[in-house]
Amino acid sequence: MSNENQKILVIQDASVEICTTAVKSTLQNISLNSGDKIKLLRIIQPFKATSSCTGCLSLARNKSKLHSSATHRRKQEDMIKEIQEQKESLNSARFSEVLGLAEQKQVELELAVDVGLLKEVAVDAAKNFEATIVILDRQLKKDQKYFMDNLTCGILRMKLDNSIKFIREPKATEVSVFNELNCADKQKILTEVHAEEQQEYIPKIYSCQSCKNTRPEIGHIREFSYCEMQFATSNFSPQNLLANRRWRFYEGRLSDGQRIVVREHTSPTIKEMVFKALVQKLGKARHEYVAMLLGFCSEGSHRLLVYEYICNGSLNRHLSNKSSELTWERRVKIAFGAAKGLEYLHSLKIYGIMRPSNILLTHDHQPMLANFGLARNPYESSNQSRETRVLKTFEYLAPECGESGIDLSKADVYSFGVVLLELITGRKSIDETNGQSFLRWARPLLRQKRFHELIDPTLQEAHDLHQLYWMIHVADKCLWWEPERRFSIDKVVIALTCIIQGCTMVNLSPTESELMQQMQQIWR
Incomplete structure (x- = not known):
């Protein structure tokens, strides 16, 4: 040295x-x-x-x-x-x-x-x-x-x-926490995590094993006419309306059979030049864990974005419905994919509030991020809308939000920490957190490492104790009040890669006695 x-x-x-x-x-x-x-x-x-x-x-x-x-x-x-x-x-x-x-x-x-x-x-x-x-x-x-x-x-x-x-x-x-890997593990992880930095990432043509919905091939962003969009959505039929917030979401099908989701901007004030600049920016996002923008429509006062269709709804729906499909292995897979997608979007300077409704799933539980980059600053642009109140109530917004000059990447990491806790706990309402807000209930348990009280009861003993330990550790590192003390998104990806591959991180690994104590508490 x-x-x-x-x-x-x-x-x-x-x-x-x-x-x-x-x-x-x-x-x-x-x-x-x-x-x-x-x-x-x-x-x-x-x-x-x-x-x-x-x-x-x-x-x-x-x-x-x-x-x-x-x-x-x-x-x-x-x-x-x-x-x-x-x-x-x-x-x-x-x-x-x-x-x-x-x-x-x-x-x-x-x-x-x-x-x-x-x-x-x-x-x-x-x-x-x-x-x-x-x-x-x-x-x-x-x-x-x-x-x-x-x-x-x-x-x-x-x-x-x-x-x-x-x-x-x-x-x-x-x-450093992640430098405590042995040389072989460290080199393997860093090589895998940053491989896409060496070349432009091209997502695989993915087909859902359950419903056979297939991702579209990579191509240029296509400009659609409003008539085509009317035809695809049955004239924007209420039966095809998936959601109605600041943007309206419609399910549709193109003339070649490709299923799509159409996002209709409800603000009549967005100018065509601004809208097309947004399209150009979002159109660059091509990644395995990011929903793909296929095209747009800018005709008269109509401003529409056309995305690929993701077949199994949002993570929010699965958590709210207490879906038995969300096994521990799938939750870890979803967390990793969401982190990888977020890391990629940040490399393109695309940010947005990470939450379960913005993580879409296939039937194979492949996560794909959606609705990112739709505002110049997603943390300052929203007013006191119903959507914003929901975000504040469940505490997806980082504490520094609303201030000028915030680090958008660290704000997204904070939101990811909340989502990670939701995946671990399976909790979605005030009733499930002893009448307290989600983070007010969870923070003391995080600090005291009372894992048996954080884990989703529906999982019972069907989880990996070592993975649980590290998932909680990563969530805690994402949720620091001070942005500069939070993990960066690349550290989150490295940590989750390590969790999946079972690499050893010496200093912070639980001792055998700590693991036995946690197991005894879970078995009681």
């Missing part, structure tokens, strides 16, 4: 006064080379009073008296305030000497603030930073074993006399 730059993470509890000693000692006593990186991370713990956050202390004392939604808002306000105060402290004059010393050593120094359970946030930060060394503040002596169990990098700790105590040398040179 001597040929690689070191990455040193210094962990501090934000509830105690900022101390520059650990960074100074690192710069003065550890052998550093030009290009090495040091990161000082101050971690704010919710409901724990800090030296500067009297509001957090007040909230901690009175949290039981507040309504849950009020508590959530108050907590968020206090956290935002405390983060700002911590950042201002890190930019204060006391760090000028430290910054000067880092510049002298030609070492990059980063000062950062984060929020959450100290141990968990610190471990995640070490892995995301790919730290080679973690230095614990002296107050973290009691958590030393936790860091040793959950990290492979070198671990040091500050002592009362401000010297640095050596705890453990690195176990391995790679600490």
Whole structure:
């Protein structure tokens, strides 16, 4: 590792006064080379009073008296305030000497603030930073074993006399969750996941084994006349109406027998130039897990999109109907296909709110994404329509939605995390979550890894315990409140590939005793 730059993470509890000693000692006593990186991370713990956050202390004392939604808002306000105060402290004059010393050593120094359970946030930060060394503040002596169990990098700790105590040398040179695969597995997965980057992806001509519905061959986007669309849909008969929201959806059949779905834009204000630009963008999407745009109609005030027909309805319908067809293996297959489709759409800069109604299935349970890219910014364009209220009620919308300049890819990943939880739990209503919203019910179980309470009761013991463990882990990583801490979509795909192939990820794998405990809880 001597040929690689070191990455040193210094962990501090934000509830105690900022101390520059650990960074100074690192710069003065550890052998550093030009290009090495040091990161000082101050971690704010919710409901724990800090030296500067009297509001957090007040909230901690009175949290039981507040309504849950009020508590959530108050907590968020206090956290935002405390983060700002911590950042201002890190930019204060006391760090000028430290910054000067880092510049002298030609070492990059980063000062950062984060929020959450100290141990968990610190471990995640070490892995995301790919730290080679973690230095614990002296107050973290009691958590030393936790860091040793959950990290492979070198671990040091500050002592009362401000010297640095050596705890453990690195176990391995790679600490990232997905870099913990053995070399053969890692190479195999990365080769498969990113193969389409080397050449344009052309989907296979797929035929459903059950109903024999066949995907159309790849061709140029076709412009249809309105008369053709009337003929295909029996003059837009109510019997052919599949849904009526911001877009109307009609089932139809072309003159050559090809089954189609026609999406009619109900807004008369969309201009032809804007509509054709949308068609050109969506027409590039050609993927195994994305519903294909076949053509369009732009005649007079009519604006229609013509898609291939997917034969077995949406995932939303299957979840709502408690379909016995959704076996554990099929749920994993659906999750993987949806993630792959989303990754591909993001490569084309096409985004949209991921939800079960936008995941269409064949009778072979091949998922295909639909209805993406139909708005310039799907997270800001919708008003208080019934559809938007449904999205907010079931919490598909990422918490940052409504703000300007959001990362659309990370917002989609958040929505995918909600869908992943739905696949795991099979739950779709307030009645099924003890009267709570879906995520309010699920988040504590996620954090506490109470798998037996999350798994869909209809699956009983018909699931793979290792796969369940990792599916829950991936869902949790998608649902971080802060976008920058969520998995990227490519990491989601790598994780699900690994789950399906049974590759070993050493550090976060459950122990045999943990697995036995989970199995006993499920059997009770």
